[in-house]
Amino acid sequence: MPPSASGAPGAPPAPAEKHRIADVRVTPVAFRDLPLLNTVGVHEPFALRTVVEVVTDSGVHGLGESYGDLPHLRRLEEAGRHLVGLDVFDVNGLLRAVTASLADDSGEGGHGMGGMVMTSAAADRVVSPFEVAALDLQGKIVGRPVSDLLGGAVRDRVAYSAYLFYKWAGHPGQDEDEWGAALDPDGLVRQARRVVDAYGFTAIKLKGGVFAPDEEVEAIRALRAAFPRHPLRLDPNTAWTVATSIEVGRALDGVLEYLEDPTPGIGGMARVAREVSMPLATNMCVVAFDHLPPAVRAEAVQVVLSDHHFWGGLRRSQLLGGICRTFGMGLSMHSNSHLGISLAAMTHLAAATPNLDYACDTHWPWKDPADDVIVPGALTFRDGAVAVPAGPGLGVELDRDALARLHRQYVDCGIRERDDTGYMRRFEPAFDPACPRW
Numbered sequence: 001m002p003p004s005a006s007g008a009p010g011a012p013p014a015p016a017e018k019h020r021i022a023d024v025r026v027t028p029v030a031f032r033d034l035p036l037l038n039t040v041g042v043h044e045p046f047a048l049r050t051v052v053e054v055v056t057d058s059g060v061h062g063l064g065e066s067y068g069d070l071p072h073l074r075r076l077e078e079a080g081r082h083l084v085g086l087d088v089f090d091v092n093g094l095l096r097a098v099t100a101s102l103a104d105d106s107g108e109g110g111h112g113m114g115g116m117v118m119t120s121a122a123a124d125r126v127v128s129p130f131e132v133a134a135l136d137l138q139g140k141i142v143g144r145p146v147s148d149l150l151g152g153a154v155r156d157r158v159a160y161s162a163y164l165f166y167k168w169a170g171h172p173g174q175d176e177d178e179w180g181a182a183l184d185p186d187g188l189v190r191q192a193r194r195v196v197d198a199y200g201f202t203a204i205k206l207k208g209g210v211f212a213p214d215e216e217v218e219a220i221r222a223l224r225a226a227f228p229r230h231p232l233r234l235d236p237n238t239a240w241t242v243a244t245s246i247e248v249g250r251a252l253d254g255v256l257e258y259l260e261d262p263t264p265g266i267g268g269m270a271r272v273a274r275e276v277s278m279p280l281a282t283n284m285c286v287v288a289f290d291h292l293p294p295a296v297r298a299e300a301v302q303v304v305l306s307d308h309h310f311w312g313g314l315r316r317s318q319l320l321g322g323i324c325r326t327f328g329m330g331l332s333m334h335s336n337s338h339l340g341i342s343l344a345a346m347t348h349l350a351a352a353t354p355n356l357d358y359a360c361d362t363h364w365p366w367k368d369p370a371d372d373v374i375v376p377g378a379l380t381f382r383d384g385a386v387a388v389p390a391g392p393g394l395g396v397e398l399d400r401d402a403l404a405r406l407h408r409q410y411v412d413c414g415i416r417e418r419d420d421t422g423y424m425r426r427f428e429p430a431f432d433p434a435c436p437r438w
Ligand SMILES: O=C([O-])C(=O)C[C@H](O)[C@@H](O)C(=O)[O-]
Pocket: 036, 037, 038, 113, 114, 116, 207, 235, 237, 283, 334, 335, 336, 337
């Protein structure tokens, strides 16, 4: 028998040293974004994120990524101050410390979702990048990938979905971008071909709620004709009344894999769910743990889109997965505009969550590949999927020059809170984002 760490044969190993948090760095960054349309407006020329670095007293660095809206950034900075001295294996302690850091905070503002999701839990949003960084650190300390810490990968590649947007040809006042306009079914089919050819995606989601529902039904039919075997999803972000949602649901009977957030609220979703054949999915009416009991009781949703950025990190997202499995709901994954640290975290989570078997959302293709904070090469798409990084922790490395460059972009771009509606109103002053509106 090999000797134990304590020296005596057969004795349990001596307790390992604690790895305490010595420093937390919180850096806002901005990266170029395209004029993607949604029901609350249009994406601004830059998307904001925050990069979180947690450094232990043993000199190990862990990474996390989150929203970049100013109120959220301030909360991350305050939470970071509460974390110094904690052991990186004490993830429950992280949540307690973050909750304490929010004691005098109303939790208002800084949701990072352009006003679309306002009811997630502030503590879960704030703890998320620190929990990811703690898992990155744990993985680096024990020499194992994060997916192992989450129970082990049940798949070695994670499938993502093509995420189509109606879009303008370019930002107003700038040249047309390389994607061009997509304002009708032909434009969307062209966009889908381009992204499917480049990435190999095997599922397609259309961000709707932009044009009248019959135009979006026509777009889905055009996509079905062009991509007969790809599962299709439509997400109007609650732009429709219950009656319209039922009408669209019936019109697309047998065409959609799921219909995402057609109408606001658990009650409204439940009324639609009773009348349409396809599953209803959400990342709007169930975005925190206390939304689950009423949603389950009302049979309002059949698929929950997890998102570790507002569900409290990777472990709490797995807890959500377990609850969904228990109550017979499917599990998919939501995304906002994000960088490589988040893609790595999403990939480890999806790899280690057995019932996360829908292709996950990602905004990745909309980002210029040069605009990232990680050293290129760790994450690549093949056949619509990303191989789970095998290195310790998240398996991605911070590029400090790139971090400095994207921070400079943040300083220079002047955007401090995502405001799709405000940006849209610069060009269409009468634009009204009220939902439902059809
Ligand atoms: O699935 C969703 O609801 C989203 O992805 C919300 C996002 O904010 C998306 O609409 C966007 O980035 O415009």
